[in-house]
Amino acid sequence: MMIPPERPDDDPRNAPVYLRKTLLANGHDDRSIRRLVDAGVLIRIRPGAYTDKTNHDQLDAAGRHGLRARAVVQRSCTDVVLSHVSGLPEYDAPVWGLDLADVHVTRPDGRAGRHEAGVHQHCGKLAEDDVVDRHGVRVITPTRLALEVTTVASAEAGLVIVNHFLHCGMTTEEELLERYAVMDRWPNTLRTGLVLHRANGLVESVGESRTLHLILDAGLPTPVAQYPIKDESGRIIHRVDFAWPEFGLFLEFDGKVKYEKLLKPGQRASDVVIAEKKREQRICELTGWRCIRIDWADLAHPTRTAELVRRALRQARAA
Known part of the structure; x- marks a missing residue:
């Protein structure tokens, strides 16, 4: 498995996320935070989470989703890992046909997840090699991520992601099939087998x-x-x-x-x-x-x- 190099620190997708509690601890109050938002210095990306507007305005939908995902991780009361569609921006993978409304995370503790306030928390058993650090956040590896996407997207969108990771060398057919063999208890896997059957690493684009x-x-x-x-x-x-x-x-x-x-x-x-x-x-x-x-x-x-x-x-x- 080949993981691409991390992007430069000054990439706008790495823009810092400021939580309300951090801003308050640094001397701001809700009124001054509102003034910064009104002045176009900050932009609210989630309840209680802000980022620099100039950086935010440079990003496409995938980059903005990535910032929201980082805010969810920072605000989470429990340990979570970016997963499903929310792991894709950390690998610069395409997001064609994917619903970016919710941030998807997985709980490593195996406890039941929940779906609320724009966050879809999944529960699932994570192996030690299922998680890597990317750009300062923990994210699912490409092999598992490709399989996860097939459970929340159409077969067409799933094929786009699987082919992308195969073509970039971030996973292989053997790794996908080996991981798929232990997915028997995963929900919504009816499309996964079809996508893997059609996958082709020679295909170059969306x-x-x-x-x-x-x-x-x-x-x-x-x-x-x-x-x-x-x-x-x-x-x-x-x-x-x-x-x-x-x-x-x-x-x-x-x-x-x-x-x-x-x-x-x-x-x-x-x-x-x-x-x-x-x-x-x-x-x-x-x-x-x-x-x-x-x-x-x-x-x-x-x-x-x-x-x-x-x-x-x-x-x-x-x-």
Whole structure:
């Protein structure tokens, strides 16, 4: 298992959380705290918990959830560990399709948890190697975290997380299956087995994971992810997102992040689009295959998009 390095101390996601009791102990009162909030110096992130507004305003939804989670840990009257969706920000994992309204923590003491005031407390037996320290807080390890997410999210969102951790090397299929084997008493694990069956560490992004989910959920043939394309000399020159070699068809997911990654200094977005079109033409010349492209808008209409892929597969087979 490879754990990524911790982020720099000055990262706004590491912004300090000030509890009301700490501010009072340092000479403030409720009136002065309100003045700081009104002046835009502090912002309340949870009852009795504040942070610097300038740092908070730089964060996306995942970063702000991470700060709320830290406040919950600081205010907790018992020992808790960040778990489920609330552990993801500490690994910079995607949070697509996940409900960030509640902060999720797990009690290591095994006592019954509760769900109140925006906090979902889980109880569960934690092994010694289930918990690590990240950015000053205790958080569940990626292997267990990936499995936990499948119990509180849709299969599609769960696949995004499992594929992410696999692709980044933070867990392996063997580690996931070994941990899953002792999940027999966990609640809401019906989707977990399905997600693990569909998981693929070659899948590189949220859009690609969602595309794979769409394909498999529609009962379409399983494609090969990151299929290598070779030139006349046998050298690998490209990889396509998904391919059905037996049908002579490949699929590319077009997302904004993908094009930003391809953008070189001095290039415009239109330059990348033209280069990508030339790349597609070259692949078609080398393989004789057809290409289909889908984007975020297509993923919003899975039934229609699945039929588009199904029709392309039929046409490719007939050709």
